[in-house]
Amino acid sequence: MNKIILRCFFLSVLIFITKSHARPISYAGGWTIMQMNDFNKHSFHFHFSPSIKYSIGYKSEFWRKKEWQFHGTQLNYLIKRINTSKSQTNFYLKNGLGIAFSDYKNFEKKIEPNFFSGLSFDWEDRRYFTSYENRINYNSSIDKFFVQKARVGYSPYIGKYGDLHTWFMLEIQHMPNVQDKMVFTPLLRLFKDDYLLETGLSNNNNFTFNFIKRF
Amino acid sequence: MKLFFYITFSILILMSNLTNAENKENTKDFFTISVNGLVCDFCARSIEKLFMKRESVLDIDVNLEKMLITVRLKKNKNLDNQTIKQIINDSGYDIVEINRE
Numbered sequence: 596m597n598k599i600i601l602r603c604f605f606l607s608v609l610i611f612i613t614k615s616h617a618r619p620i621s622y623a624g625g626w627t628i629m630q631m632n633d634f635n636k637h638s639f640h641f642h643f644s645p646s647i648k649y650s651i652g653y654k655s656e657f658w659r660k661k662e663w664q665f666h667g668t669q670l671n672y673l674i675k676r677i678n679t680s681k682s683q684t685n686f687y688l689k690n691g692l693g694i695a696f697s698d699y700k701n702f703e704k705k706i707e708p709n710f711f712s713g714l715s716f717d718w719e720d721r722r723y724f725t726s727y728e729n730r731i732n733y734n735s736s737i738d739k740f741f742v743q744k745a746r747v748g749y750s751p752y753i754g755k756y757g758d759l760h761t762w763f764m765l766e767i768q769h770m771p772n773v774q775d776k777m778v779f780t781p782l783l784r785l786f787k788d789d790y791l792l793e794t795g796l797s798n799n800n801n802f803t804f805n806f807i808k809r810f
Numbered sequence: 811m812k813l814f815f816y817i818t819f820s821i822l823i824l825m826s827n828l829t830n831a832e833n834k835e836n837t838k839d840f841f842t843i844s845v846n847g848l849v850c851d852f853c854a855r856s857i858e859k860l861f862m863k864r865e866s867v868l869d870i871d872v873n874l875e876k877m878l879i880t881v882r883l884k885k886n887k888n889l890d891n892q893t894i895k896q897i898i899n900d901s902g903y904d905i906v907e908i909n910r911e
Contacts, residue, residue: 622856623900647902678847678904680877721849721874756872760851786852809855 623647628808634778634801635659635742635768640669648673654691660773663702663737665709667693682720689713695734702737709734724748724762744768748784759787766795766803775799839868840882841889844906845898848877856901864889864897877906 622644629640636659642652654669669691677684695709715728729743748764762784769777780803782795793805848854854872857879861867866887871880883889891908898905 622860622902625856625859647900676847676902678845678902680846680906681849683847683849683853719849753875754851756851756854756874758851789852789855791852807852809852 626810627652628806628810630806632805633768633780633803634775634797634799635770642669642671654693658738661697661738662699663695663697665691665693665695665711667691667709682718684718685716687715689715689728689730695737697737699737705737707734707737709737719748721753722750724750724764740770740772742768742770746782757788759785761785764793764795839885839887840880841894841908841910843879843881843894843898843908845877845879845903846906847903848872848874848879853902857898857903860897860901864893 623646625644627640627642627644627650629638629642631638631640636656638654638656640652640654642650644650650671652669654665654667656665658664669689672688672690674686674688675684676686689712691709691711693709694706696704696706698704709732711730711732713728713730715726717724717726719725724747726746727743728745729741731741733739744766746764746766748762750760750762752761754760764782764784766780766782767777768780778797778799780795780797782793782803784791784793786792789809791805791807793803795803797803848857851872851874854874857872858870861870861879861881866883866889868882868884870882872878873880881889881894894908895905
């Protein structure tokens with residue numbers, strides 16, 4: 596099951612990459628692909644930003660421990676952005692509504708409505724980065740949880756526009772109702788032009804691989 | 811011989827003045843924008859994408875260190891301040907100053 600989901604994600608990403616000649620970022624009229632994999636889940640988010648304040652798109656997830664999937668719509672809202680002469684700070688609200696599907700244990704192809712909501716914050720200048728986000732997930736029987744994660748980052752060099760940019764990061768993920776309550780993941784973030792890649796290995800020996808393409 | 815010299819000299823001066831005038835015109839075909847929040851290359855791509863959508867824009871240069879964007883325009887084209895402000899806002903940044911000198 597896990598392998599099938601992963602193959603689908605990679606196939607989707609490849610299809611979109613071959614189509615994407617331009618159109619970046621979270622600007623008004625921009626599209627973005629986000630594909631994330633860690634010890635908890637594999638996720639795929641493809642969204643469009645009608646304005647700088649909103650983005651809306653398709654979100655799918657496969658949660659590894661309880662082997663359930665989410666498919667639905669995610670709406671992201673920029674609550675506040677603070678631009679200064681040295682840094683940028685963002686506050687976001689993220690909501691998702693869709694279906695949860697599971698055939699794990701006695702959930703035989705069970706489908707039910709699923710909702711999640713969360714807040715996120717990030718601050719960065721050209722050398723340091725910090726972020727925090729949380730999420731509460733609700734469906735009637737498949738999985739209910741709260742998860743939060745924080746990151747700190749450091750860039751070993753200050754690159755120019757168009758250079759390959761490198762960041763060392765540490766992510767701490769906290770999920771109160773699971774066995775590994777706190778998971779630490781050192782990460783390497785690389786980005787150039789419209790492509791961003793992250794890779795890391797957590798203290799519970801799971802790989803993290805994230806990919807973002809803006810166009 | 812003298813006539814040939816005077817004519818040649820006059821043409822050279824005239825051509826030189828024309829070239830200078832053309833260069834002066836070209837040097838006016840750009841402006842710089844100082845913005846706040848320009849810390850990330852990955853995010854700053856939006857500025858390039860939005861400016862390059864405009865028919866009058868030749869190319870742009872982003873200086874992350876100075877938070878400065880240089881926009882070069884095609885010959886005899888212009889971009890008004892209101893449009894520039896809209897592009898910068900749609901990219902997610904705050905404009906500090908537009909300099910056309």
